[in-house]
Amino acid sequence: MVREFKLPDVGEGVAEGEIVRWLVEPGDEVSEDQPVAEVETDKAVVEVPSPVDGSVKELLAEEGEVVPVGDVIITFNVEGEEPAEEEESGPEAAEPSSGEGKREPTKVEGRPAVTKADAGEDRRAAGTEDEEAPTASKRVFAPPNVRRLARELGVDVASVEGSGPGGRISEGDVRSAAEGDRDGAESEESAGSEEGPSGLDEELSSAVSSQEGDSQPPEAADRERTLAAPATRRLAEEQGVDLNAVPTDETRDGEAFVTPEAVREYTEARRAAPTDAAEATAETETGPREREEREPYRGIRRTIGRQMAQSKYTAPHVTHHDTAEVERLVETRGELKAIAEERGVRLTYMPFVMKAVVAALKQHPYLNSSLDEESEEVVVKNYYDVGIAVATDAGLMVPVVRDVDEKGVLQLASEVNELAQKARERSISREEMQGGTFTITNFGAIGGEFATPIINHPEVAILGLGELDERPIAEDGEVRAAHTLPLSLSIDHRIVDGAVAAEFTNTLIEYLENPNLLLLE
Amino acid sequence: MVVGDISTGTDVLVIGAGPGGYVAAIRAGQLDLDVTLVEREAFGGVCLNHGCIPSKALITATGVAHEAANAEEMGIHADPAIDMGGMVEWKEGIVDRLTGGVEKLCKANGVNLVEGTAEFAGSHKARVAHDGQGQGSESIEFEHAIVATGSRPIEIPGFEFDGEHVLSSRHALSPDSAPDSLVIVGAGYIGMELAGVYAKAGTDVTIVEMLDEALAGYTDDLAAPVVDNIEELGVELHLGEAAQGWEETNDGIEVATENADGEESTFDAEKVLVAVGREPVTDTLNLESVGLEPDEDGFLATDDRARTDVSHVYAVGDVAGEPLLAHKGMKEGRVAAEVIAGEPSALDYQAVPAAVFTEPEIGTVGMTEAEAEEAGFSPVTGQMPFQASGRALTTGHTDGFVRIVADEESGFVLGGQIVGPDASELVAEVGLAIELGATLEDVAATIHTHPTLSEAVQEAAENALGHAIHTLNR
Secondary structure, rough: EEEEEEEOOOOOOOOEEEEEOOOOOOOOOOOOOOOOEEEEEOOOEEEEEOOOEEEEEEOOOOOOOEOOOOOEEEEEEEEOOOOOOOOOOOOOHHOOOOOOOHHHHHHHHOOOOOOOHHHHHOHHHHOOOOOOOHHHHHHOOOOOHHHHHHHHHHHHHHHHHOHHHHOOOOHHHHHHHHHHHHHHHHHHHHHHOEEEEOOOHHHHHHHOOOOHHHHOOOOOOOOOEEEEEEHHHHHHHHHHHHHHHHHOOEEEEEEEOHHHHHHHHHHHHHHHHOOHHHHHHHHHHHOOOOOOOOOOOHHHHHHHHHHHHHHHHHHHHHEEEEEEEEEHHHHHHHHHHHHHHHHOOOOOOOOHHHHHHHHHHHHHHHHHHHEEEEOOEEEEOOOEEEEEEEOOOOEOOOOOOOOOOOHHHHHHHHHHHHHHHHHHHOOOOOOOOOOOOEEEHHHHOOOOOOOOOOOOOOEEEEEEEEOOOOEEEEEEEEEEEEEEEEEEEEEEEEOOOOHHHHHHHHHHHHHOOOOOOOOHH | OOOEEEEEEEEEEEEEOHHHHHHHHHHHHHOOOOEEEEEOOOOOOHHHHHHHHHHHHHHHHHHHHHHOOOOHOOOOOOOOOOOOEEEEHHHHHHHHHHHHHHHHHHHHHHHEEEEEEEEEEOOOOOEEOOOEEEOOOOEEEEEEEEEEEEEEOOOOOOOOOOOEEEOHHHHHHHOOOOEEEEEEEEOOHHHHHHHHHHHHHHOOEEEEEEEOOOOOOHHHHHHHHHHHHHHHHOOOEEEEEEEEEEEEEEEEEEEEEEEEOOOOOEEEEOEEEEEOOOOOOOOOHHHHHHHHOOOOOOOOOOOOOEEEEOOOEEOOOOHHHOOOOOHHHHHHHHHHHHHOOOOOOOOOOOOOOOEEOOOOEEEEEOOOOHHHHHHOOOOOEEEEEHHHHHHHHHHHOOOOOEEEEEEEEOOOEEEEEEOOOHHHHHHHHHHHHHHOOOOOHHHOOOOOOOOOOHHHHHHHHHHHHHOOOOOOOO
């Protein structure tokens, strides 16, 4: 029989993944647990194993395609099982049957939202678009107040599964759908820095499953004439979309009519599933560079963007700047560097800064906290898991060094180096990037003095390090050269006031300027 | 700007104070938008002044007379005399009250009322010409415009409306007296409604219709009781005959027709009423200057937010296309205002009801059985004849039936077709069921007042479910 395999939930709270590389081809024999694909999620690349012994029948996603969790990505021929579903195709084939779905996380099966198969069955009632039932598809069995609510919450009421008689959609159904979408989005955004709450997977799955229908490569229409509002035409132009190719069921005076939503949907779907033609063009084009080039905003870049935006719009940022004169730190590190090297450890300034930060955090505990917005409580952490921002080719990643207060400088140096290396190689796990209590970002490694670091939400503070360099110091009317370290501390002003930030920085400077004090810690 | 022009600014300019326009203006006012409503003739538009309300007034009045004169069976013996002048005066009183009410409501909601004829003079500018010498004009700068200029009766070649011999529906609703004889061109709903009015007022009415059926657009079983009734009133119905022209004769006029085989006929009458449909009024608006072009029938295409192709210009009511119904225009007007105010409003209605005020009345909403089937449903229907309705028997009107159409699988009510007494009212229940996503069970399980005509809707639902009490089940 044919065994379908859906993209599983490859990591906590992951909604979709990009098929980076197929490791098998149609016809290949595979054994259970043999990796068949590399899938990149928002933080990591993971290998997806085969669920069965058998042979690869068909690959259903292109390399580079972003596939929602729960979409069928590959089918296998499995010997010795009933060929009952061999001929199945279309929506039903995607339905998780009790036998087929057993290898999948049960949370995917148990999701409340509309699956493709559900949509097929309910197409007349739920009003999903379908060629067989063009007029029925216009009907939505939901009362006007519910339809209005759906518009308010940005829910496509046609995609909501109704819980009422005959599948009638209630206010609660729409709210659930909206919650599912929001929770999914939020989880995705915060997944990089926070453990998901229990039940998250289920909610995520519901958010994901409602997107299932969009994951198929869009079939381009081929009309000669298309009506659309000027704004829609402009949008299409901006997106580089031919209006005549945008599928639509709407008509005006017998002519196809395309709405901005249709253009957006088409564009999105097309990006998610690039056509062969588009790829071929991209590969064979050798002419002069385009005036503008468009690259998909997704994967790690999108996760970073969302995380940054969420932090910036959630936490009122204030950045406090100061400078530490670190002559003695330079000396100390110089002395210890050789010893560290003997022990096979490359010693940078970072472990010293981490120790100094933890010492200062202990004196100013609100900088090592987070705000639980739901319960309106400030969660002050008595453990010190410090995130270190690492620039990688894919973008910024923040591995977390645990229990910094319990570790020596050399051990910290060793751990930081190891985690940074893993981040750059993208072999770092999600767990190694979650649960930090405070973050340090060292933009000075590249150059510059001050910046405005964005807080790694839901932490409440982040320390930015400028370049440690010799700078002029004015003292007693004289100017002398000394090594200084510019510091930029961003705080969440909801929790931390400017004065506290300044006090924290003063303490930090004290430790940086007198590294011997760290011995007392 | 021409010398003497006054220029004002407004958030929302509404052109036309008919049902679409005044509803849009009032709603926009309620949403704290600065609204200017321009009307060239009379607040309330065609509906209040020359359409729905006057026709229903005359239909009711002549109906009362006719009922009284034909109620011997009930033991009533009367010979009512119709004073057409008095009747029209009564109707004008109603119209005045309603149009005055609309004006008051507009003002109470902060709508600036401007009398004059508006036309566009740029993407965000309109000019309003005031009638009369020396009245000048004014320019209005607007953020958003709502076109609600409505429709007018279609003239056919050879039958230019003169109000004397050739009447439009508008003329026919304000007669000085009932003519002795009248030829009505067109057996659509307006022609059929007015045929009833005039026949009951004592006029010899002849209808000529180019098509082979009266009330085209309604299924035969709905049209048949109406046709039977109109013929019982003595109206001559000539189908398949196209009006060719008319001539004045010594006694009045003579209307010439021709059928598909080329055979010609003539009909003598005092006057001829042309009721062949309505066309949108978009040619007076200088639409070009705002960047809009109507379609070949004169309509403005709109999206589900009542927006035209120019995003800050909306069109509501008859100008926005079929069906040309006041209640559709009112909904569009409300949506346009709300969309402009940033509300999450949309034209997402599931069905638009329609009513014909003939005798008996016809009320329809949603899908017919055939339409439901075509749409991919498995339709089931239930029917209740008014002959089985106790209340219908007591009104003396037992023609017709209620039919309800639903999806057999889910039970959802998809449509209803009613012909019979008060069908225009009864159809509202079916419309509500459709909008709410009610099932046959819901309708059947709702207690209806006895004895009423609305029980027929419940019975039809019961019939569709196979457990009707008062009729044989399907």
